[in-house]
Amino acid sequence: MKKKINIGMIGTKFMGKAHSHALRDVSMFFDLDVEPVMKTLCGTSPETESIAKKYGWEKWTTDWREVIEDPEIHAIAVLTPGFLHKEMAVAAAEKGKHIICEKPLANSLEDAKEMFEAVQKIGVIHMTNFNYRRVPAVNLAKKLVDEGRLGEIYHFRAVYQQDWVLDADWVWRFDKKQAGSGSMSDKGSHIIDLARFLVGEITEVVADSKIFFKEKAVPGKNETRPVTTDDACMFITRFENGAMGLFETSRISAGHKNFLSFEINGSKGSLIFNLERLNELDIYLKDEDPSAQGFRNIIVTDPLHTYIDKMWPAGHIIGWEHTFIFQYYEFLKGIAENKNPSPSFEDGVKTQAVIEAALKSVSERNWIKVARDL
Ligand SMILES: NC(=O)c1ccc[n+]([C@@H]2O[C@H](COP(=O)([O-])OP(=O)(O)OC[C@H]3O[C@@H](n4cnc5c(N)ncnc54)[C@H](O)[C@@H]3O)[C@@H](O)[C@H]2O)c1
Structure with missing residues (x-):
């Protein structure tokens, strides 16, 4: 049986929709050795529950720390405005989660470097979503x-x-x-x-x-x-x-x-x-x-x-x-x-x-x- 990879996604709107759609379809086209599971969607709006149901998520929350602290979650997608990327990604890395983070990786070089250091230190998989590659x-x-x-x-x-x-x-x-x-x-x-x-x-x-x-x-x-x-x-x-x-x-x-x-x-x-x-x-x-x-x-x-x-x-x-x-x-x-894989957090830093x-x-x-x- 394939290993399940439980995903937590932070952000429900433009990118939340694009990433949810991709997660729903990826196993349909590609033969992966792991099975992604759409576990928890996190947003700030009162519609988060209905959006989560519509996109096919098992659970929903309005508290991003809940997603990151959930021991069942293996990987996090950070799809929020740039000023939140560092705090969320560093916290996720410290909990041993793999991370895909939207671009730009951060709002400053200093923050981007801290994020890269955090994922390197813990040894999790990291990607910056430069999707045009x-x-x-x-x-x-x-x-x-x-x-x-x-x-x-x-x-x-x-x-x-x-x-x-x-x-x-x-x-x-x-x-x-x-x-x-x-x-x-x-x-x-x-x-x-x-x-x-x-x-x-x-x-x-x-x-x-x-x-x-x-x-x-x-x-x-x-x-x-x-x-x-x-x-x-x-x-x-x-x-x-x-x-x-x-x-x-x-x-x-x-x-x-x-x-x-x-x-x-x-x-x-x-x-x-x-x-x-x-x-x-x-x-x-x-x-x-x-x-x-x-x-x-x-x-x-x-x-x-x-x-x-x-x-x-x-x-x-x-x-x-x-x-x-x-x-x-x-x-x-x-x-x-x-x-x-690339583009990694290192690419985000560069x-x-x-x-x-x-x-x-x-x-x-x-x-x-x-x-x-x-
Ligand atoms: N790769 C691409 O082509 C592409 C396209 C558009 C945006 N982006 C990037 O994606 C990121 C998000 O952009 P967007 O267009 O989806 O923005 P958006 O305004 O459509 O959505 C932002 C989301 O962040 C959530 N959010 C904000 N603060 C939060 C908090 N404290 N806790 C939990 N959730 C919170 C909101 O609920 C919302 O769902 C940005 O970094 C942006 O640059 C990438």
Whole structure:
């Protein structure tokens, strides 16, 4: 009989739904050596009970410490605003629980490092949920880069644009203490992780950011509250391997709902990815027949592409939610094999170091070296 892994999940809303859905489906697609059990869901709202029942959890609570102290629970998902990640993850590690934590790992490099130290000290499995590493087209991009098909990498160019801030009332995401820096940490953490995954470590950053909306209306009240998180951030980087990077994050790009796109240019070719068409990758290879040369579009839905053999027949596309299913597959496999998967808390720390350097650059208006003594 397979060993049961009882899961406790903290957070019921956006990520709570995405992670619950993934946990429900993961064993349907993948043959795991362990059996995940949706034991306890924790949230703060009065609807936590009904949400837990709807998503398929056995138990529910509004006290996160109850989940972490429950000896029956083996693994914790931390899906709360960033300022709560450290306290919850460190407490979970101290109780010997494996942890998957949402991105950004923490709101500061110092907190992220403490979290990494805690999981290392106890020896539990840890993951930071940079779920875009799990997109099959992103994995194909990585394979092409790693095999040298693009040659020497010159440029990594990434944007992550949304527009929800334009019409939003005040939410926790507008408070630096709760959410971290803003679009830079929220959206930037994803594209920094992809840059590290695909091209390598970032050594230096120069950045600029701006708060365009200085206050937001408080829902249900005739008042406004100040906004302390950036609406947009732009930064240039140098990579360890000599490549140059260009990044842009914005939550006020009208018309862009969840536009994450990157382009890599190398001495032998280029590739372009766009999350809104996540089953596709555009590739240009210089060594192809010059008379038929140009960017070609690959539909990355063949069984030979990562994870697809466990999904549908070729051409039957997958969606955003599958990245969470694949992430839980990696997390549970890590627990079954006692082998830490990536992206780990260490990846969360390294991404946070780039964010911290970018923030320093904004305030000092200068190039800043990314901390390497992690
Ligand atoms: N990987 C991704 O693509 C992705 C997307 C969105 C958000 N996120 C990250 O996920 C995290 C949560 O974001 P969200 O969009 O789900 O936020 P949300 O506002 O939709 O949900 C936050 C949840 O945290 C719970 N919570 C808050 N304080 C709590 C407490 N003290 N005890 C127990 N529960 C508490 C709330 O009840 C709520 O269910 C953030 O770190 C965010 O950056 C990741």
